[in-house]
Amino acid sequence: MNEKPLIYKGRAASSNQVSRFDPYSRVAMDDGWGSLDEAAPPLRTEVSLDASKSVINYIQSPDLPFERTLNPYRGCEHGCIYCYARPTHAYLGLSPGLDFESKLLIKPDVVALLKKELAHPGYKCAPIALAMNTDGYQPIEREYQLTRQVIAVLSEANHPFSLVTKSALVERDIDLIAPMAAKGLASIYLSITTLDRQIARRLEPRAATPERRFETLRKLSEAGIPTGVMVAPVIPALTDHHMEQILEKAHQAGARKAGYVFLRLPHELTTLFEDWLQQYFPLKAAHVMSLVKQSRGGKAYQSEFGKRMRGEGIFADLLASRFKLSCQKLGMSGERTGFRTDLFEAPDAWKLNKTGPQMALF
Structure with a gap:
């Protein structure tokens, strides 16, 4: 007997694969009382502490236009079913499914660690891409x-950064970002996948609506912040037909940069996405996956x-x-x-010697 998928309000995944x-x-089994026919109980978000010892990640990928990233959070409450970061939750002993959306980790020492790394005598300034794994404005x-x-730390050090988000919450920080943008130190991209509200609600249940993201682009642009749009991911036979319209609407909102990413389904994400297709778009599921495989060498x-x-x-x-x-x-x-990197200077208060903060001689 096929397992009936559970539908949790505000969540995209239907299982803890x-x-x-x-x-x-793990396989759900009926206990004889019809428990599998009951509505799924509320799934609350749990937050734990991350004990990372460093926060700047150095990467080497010819596919990416940056060489270092920083992520304040692990897991993402936006719950995008297609998120390529879902499989990273497996390294924590958690499921890339519902756990990724509901069991989040924060880095409480992110400011202290960032200051320490920026103040290191051997540090060389280069743009940091914020929240490239999970959304910093979830x-x-x-x-x-x-x-x-x-x-705020990057602003104090005149350190350049870029950021991609699906959230309107970035508007809150215009007071910090706009002055940095005026110095050539910041740019913001909005990720917009589809123009269809119903598809968006199921794809990205806790992200801002598509219309709200265009409004955010407009507000950021009006504040003098260089903006761009990421049409990401492009899902064949489901969202790809919106590409031109998204680019046009983003341009009207002030975006002058653009990028796109074809749907990525690494590791456990393949099964999670296929289950999601069968649940919400059963008549399109085979066509979508056929085009994906045609574009991925089978x-x-x-x-x-x-x-x-x-x-x-x-x-x-x-x-x-x-x-x-x-x-x-x-x-x-x-x-x-x-971006400009010549303005970077770590404040004296952050600078460290080999044994810790510099102490007065007398």
Whole structure:
């Protein structure tokens, strides 16, 4: 008998699928009282502390326009079913499914650690991409304000950064970001996947509506902040037909940069996404996955550099051509805004010697 998927209000995943590291699997069983037919109980968000010893991540990928990132949070309450970061929750012994959306970790020492790393004598300034793994403006940011604290530190040091978000909460921090943008130190991208509110609600249950994200783009642009739009991910036969309209509306809202990413389904994400398709779009599920596999060398995912972000084959090439032509028509650039690094200077109060904070001799 097929397991009936549970629908949790405000959550995209319908199960706590075991991770690739778990030697056991879990299957829901009816106890004879019809328990599988009952509505799913409320799933509350739990927040734990992350004990990271450093916060700047150095990466080497020819697919990415940056070389270092910083993520204040692990897991993401936005709950986007397609999120490529879901499999990272498996490293914590948690499920990439519902756990990723509801069991979050925060880095309470992010400010102290960031100051320490920026003040290191060997540190060389280069733009930091904030929250590239999970959204820095997800709902719990309202309470913990870790992203705002990080931006305040970067502002004090005149350190450049960029950020991608699906949240209107970024408007709260215009007072910090706009002065940095005026110095050539900041740019903000809004990720917009679809124009269909119903699809968006199921894809990204706790993110801002598509209309609200365009409004955020407009407010950021009016504040003098360089803005861009990420059409990400592009889901074939479900959201790809919105690409040109998203780019046009984003341009009208002030965005002058643009990028896109073809749907990525690494590790456990393949099963999670296929289950989601069967639950909400059963008549399109086979077509969507057929196009995905046609664009991934017959597989659900390719991890090779040069292919993982764009795919390959007829459909992927057509998508790339559509994006390029639309950007040319609108005058939007695919290049990231240039940042200044010559203004960087860690305040004296942060600077450390080998044994810790410098103490007075007498």
